[in-house]
């Protein structure tokens with residue numbers, strides 16, 4: 323194993339097979355900060371024998387974040403590609419194929435019919451949650467793991483929007499399985515359980531060198547277990563798609579959700595512009611992988627971001643009071659009022675709260691960019707194929723860019739017209755990167771804040787008591 327390279331950089335000393343993985347420990351951020359403090363703006367570490375370069379300065383980030391065909395590849399997941407999931411969007415590092423899928427996903431997620439449908443689904447599933455709590459006859463309040471509930475809630479929404487299927491994770495969570503007796507509910511729980519397991523395995527797939535996954539007994543056993551889970555999940559998605567294809571062939575009405583969007587893309591039923599360009603429609607396999615990608619990319623990230631948001635709001639009663647005030651002004655006092663996109667657009671303060679929370683703690687603190695050409699970054703020459711880590715958490719919390727970045731201050735994102743102090747500079751606009759950057763930046767970056775706003779507005783109906791103990 324050879325750790326020599328043309329541009330030696332400071333960084334922890336690697337060992338064969340593990341590289342520097344074994345010393346990262348359970349708090350990768352602390353490890354990262356320690357190395358950055360010691361080594362400065364550019365340093366390196368190794369995943370197995372693969373070199374990874376960390377860059378912390380804004381100029382390097384600007385180069386790596388440019389939307390350019392030169393730097394569009396993300397960290398490869400060879401074992402996931404081996405399972406056939408590399409030709410969708412998230413794990414796709416083939417430019418032509420990625421570009422075709424990305425345009426399609428952008429179009430699907432940006433369609434106003436889709437966004438309106440999403441807002442309605444969120445309200446309906448929230449109402450179900452409220453009904454379940456009522457059925458459980460909860461009078462004096464309910465203590466529950468709010469983040470876990472959010473995760474279930476987001477899972478039900480994402481499954482519905484991407485596969486048209488009802489899942490019952492909220493019901494199962496709130497009722498502790500009592501209300502989940504039907505075959506349909508049991509199957510849906512198996513499906514969402516497999517989704518959870520896939521998330522759990524992602525870290526393993528990303529950071530365990532292929533050699534270890536294939537040849538070191540404990541690791542090989544775990545890889546096989548994860549593969550069985552992927553095959554189950556993938557098979558379930560293919561079944562859903564075949565069923566829907568048949569319904570559409572038999573003349574079923576089109577819905578505004580993602581599945582129908584992918585199924586009719588580039589066919590005669592497609593009202594979008596791509597039809598004109600004579601692009602081939604998607605195969606069942608491609609629709610399955612795209613469904614997989616949008617289901618998985620959106621759920622966990624949004625649920626985690628909402629957990630952080632709730633934490634900050636609970637810790638800042640003055641912010642909660644302002645949210646209540648805005649909701650009363652925009653929606654009135656009737657808790658059953660329908661949420662519309664137009665009304666959500668008027669929630670300027672809540673939008674600022676969402677942004678500030680996304681800035682302060684990032685769901686994905688780093689992204690990895692791989693250049694297809696030689697690059698000169700921070701004064702060093704790097705060969706093509708170098709893996710660069712961009713520190714978005716650092717960009718969003720850099721004291722040279724943000725005034726008191728450690729404070730939770732939604733006013734910094736609220737325009738003066740609405741009582742805030744916002745005067746966001748070009749540099750801040752660039753540095754605000756919770757959704758990553760460049761060609762591979764989050765495909766859900768428009769829809770995610772709308773989801774967060776809707777959920778937050780609805781959540782205000784849950785009385786956050788005893789906020790001091792919220793941790």
Ligand code: HEM
Nearest residue numbers: 619620623624627686689757758759762763764765766770
């Ligand atoms: C607050 C919620 C979310 C956060 C913080 C978030 C963050 C991110 C980040 C950091 C990336 C990687 C970007 C990069 O490599 O530069 C990403 C990719 C992606 N996200 Fe999100 N995301 C969120 C919600 C969503 C939602 C709701 C969807 C879709 C329904 C979605 C779909 C995607 C997809 C498809 C990709 C892969 C894009 C590509 O490879 O071209 N995300 N997201």
